[in-house]
Amino acid sequence: MSNPPVVTVLFSGLPVVADSFLPGISTVALVQTNDRRMIFDTGPYAYRPILQGRLRKLGIDPAKIDTVVLSHVHWDTAANADLFPSATVLMHEKELAYADAVGDHDSETPAYIGRALRQLKLKTISAETTLCEDVRIIELPGHTPGSIGLLTGDELIAGDAVSCAGDAAAQEVRYLPSRSPLANQSLKKALDLASIIHPGHDRAIRVGPPVTYLDDYAIRIRFFTDPIGPDEEVRVGSFTPKSFASWPGD
Numbered sequence: 001m002s003n004p005p006v007v008t009v010l011f012s013g014l015p016v017v018a019d020s021f022l023p024g025i026s027t028v029a030l031v032q033t034n035d036r037r038m039i040f041d042t043g044p045y046a047y048r049p050i051l052q053g054r055l056r057k058l059g060i061d062p063a064k065i066d067t068v069v070l071s072h073v074h075w076d077t078a079a080n081a082d083l084f085p086s087a088t089v090l091m092h093e094k095e096l097a098y099a100d101a102v103g104d105h106d107s108e109t110p111a112y113i114g115r116a117l118r119q120l121k122l123k124t125i126s127a128e129t130t131l132c133e134d135v136r137i138i139e140l141p142g143h144t145p146g147s148i149g150l151l152t153g154d155e156l157i158a159g160d161a162v163s164c165a166g167d168a169a170a171q172e173v174r175y176l177p178s179r180s181p182l183a184n185q186s187l188k189k190a191l192d193l194a195s196i197i198h199p200g201h202d203r204a205i206r207v208g209p210p211v212t213y214l215d216d217y218a219i220r221i222r223f224f225t226d227p228i229g230p231d232e233e234v235r236v237g238s239f240t241p242k243s244f245a246s247w248p249g250d
């Protein structure tokens, strides 16, 4: 008798924009079944030591991850796929073709990413694919040509096909606008498929209606902007006080 898959969010995305850089705070999830350990998306390179630390805390050896599913090849989702030496890295064949011929309009896809991923145990899929009981890759094109999500039961890890709760509530792609009309179709497909969604840049939502968050959120950012004055700190969400002394944290 197999237990249902368990989704553990390693990084919870956050929809945020800044005026001089791309924050790229994206969702990374661990999916465990009786005999499989899968990672969905790997975040930007800046996640690297924290991602390793969080896996260590969970007692997960990166070498025991058997599958990495990449929703798409943007800089903030695929950069740590190499942390899992035994894993088969799964992506859609349309996404790999896109990575190999990135358009001038796209500044979010590193031109080398296709070549880099080919150094790993890369495997492409060409259609929706069941990975194991109750774990299925879903095609959600539009944000990029080969965007995919992972459906476990009624829970969807959506990548940027559903980037944030606001888009889900509006049933329209707004936060990360796309040139493709498929983006809105995939957003609606995701909302129809799942009752719980982990957006690419937001914490988990219950689809509703109304769309509601499942968890609290807490983030602090400290700005060292004055060499002799006090630092400035921005706090969002509810959290217990902790020190920045161990930066960058867990």
Ligand SMILES: [Zn+2]
Binding pocket: 072, 074, 143, 160
């Ligand atoms: Zn993206």
